[in-house]
Amino acid sequence: MSLDGAATIDARRGTPAAGARLPPGRAGRLLASRRVRDLGLKVSGVLTVLLALELCSRVGLLSRDWFPPVTDTYAELFRLGMGRPLWVEIGRTLNGWAIGLALATLLAVPFGILLGSSPAAYRMSRVVIEFCRPVPSVALIPLAVLVYGVGLEMKVFLIVFVTFWPILLQVVYGVTDVDPVVRDTARAYGLPAHARFFRITLPSAAPYIATGLRIAAAIALVLAVTAELVVGAPGLGQSIVVAQSNAQLPRMYALIIVTGLVGWVLNMAFQAVERRLLRWHPSQRQEESR
Amino acid sequence: MSRRVLGFLLELALPAALLIGYGLWAHRAGSFYFPPLDEIFRYFRELWLFDRVGSDLLPSLARMLAGYAASVVIGVGLGLLLGMYRPLRVAAEPVVEFLRALPAPALIPFSLLMFGAGNASKVFVIVLGAVWPILLNTIDGVRGVDPQALDMARAHRIPPGARIVRIILPGAGPRVFAGMRTSLAIAIILMVVSEMVASSNGLGYFVLEQQRSFAIPEMWTGIILLGVLGFVLNWIFLRVERRVLRWHRGARGLLAEHEPAAGAPSSLKKTPTPEKSDA
Structure with a gap:
């Protein structure tokens, strides 16, 4: 974007x-x-x-x-980048991020397809969805700490709980937004249900699912970093706090920059994959010719 | 009419079933972490009607609203500027993209150093997180303003100030509101997070503190209150948006769509491209 x-x-x-x-x-x-x-x-x-x-x-x-010269920060960033510990921390953050996002996707996509294809099921769960979605995710951090302790599991739980909703809503929206003419045509030609699903519903919902995933990926990173920062699960967030409390300011700023770069790279990667996989879709073609 | 009542009952069935199920299970299980509902509600009454409202709820809300208001002003102002001048927009792009991708909680330590542990640092973090969706959507909205209307205004020598207020801002309105809706959720989240670090009051502080002293039902009341707060603020926002953008919905023929059709998510209005969302 x-x-x-x-x-x-x-x-x-x-x-x-x-x-x-x-x-x-x-x-x-x-x-x-x-x-x-x-x-x-x-x-x-x-x-x-x-x-x-x-x-x-x-x-x-x-x-x-509280604000060292930028050159000091970048020198520190360079030193950190050369060493191994930084990459270990990045790996820890990304580990929770990836597991959480994958689980949320596995849960949300089938649910979304179910709710999207059955209006009754959607109506039944509407109140629950509308209530759970705006709940500020971070309110659950204390609960997650209680139940799962301070570690990977807690991070994963938080990420799954929070990223479930945006993915779910995008999938529901994508499934309900199938062109009715196409759907009826397929039915008139007697396409079997599973073919209708794989040939029509899934492809036309794909861009929405991709958008949901991209949004969820950004949120998941925020949550991973927050969990590390607030309760001290190992990862980038925790090392930022450690650097701050040791008064290693250039290191703290360097780590903040690294966190931003990680978010930026993830965002770019998702966009690139999306563009490539959905090259055939009108929304992407429009964007290119615009 | 009876159909509507039936539909309403259907919508309430699942939440009711979930609540009852939890209530029964919690009573039976006697779990330490998941206390029964009546206990939670008893504590809720004790704590939040209205003992801690002044000490925790109001400071939280004040910080959140201050940060949100600042985000709207900065986001719309900068968005107008960047949306109207292409060179500025291109020059600012890498910086904006980087700051947007940076998870805002990572900036809490920086904010604490800069502003200390008071209100300012929390408002600052909220602004740093909530400004981006508004900014990006405003830029997009400004760029999408009907060029013919702009040319017409120019031909009629309408001064730039009036052009902005009468044409550009209304034209960008729907996008600005889309951004503001995303930002509202972010502002609430950052309110809680910023209060969890180096703080002495507020909802985030309350929830974490109760957990640390193993006051589990009290912790649950905080979580529930935060949920209600998010829900209510979102609802108020949708009301305001509907009112302010009434002309837009009318112009697009969406006014008849007061009752969202069954099977279509009410929160996702028909927008051709999914809105720019962000965290």
């Missing part, structure tokens, strides 16, 4: 789209030059922020007591 696709031609601005009017060679060149310019803008955006932070810290606008 980029703020602005690199190849976007702003036809909406009122200026005629470059690609539509110009001979292909020139349009391509224009597009390429635009891409280069955008890259320059992005790089300068990041550099501006980093430079501003560095200056503020060096000059003393941001107190050194």
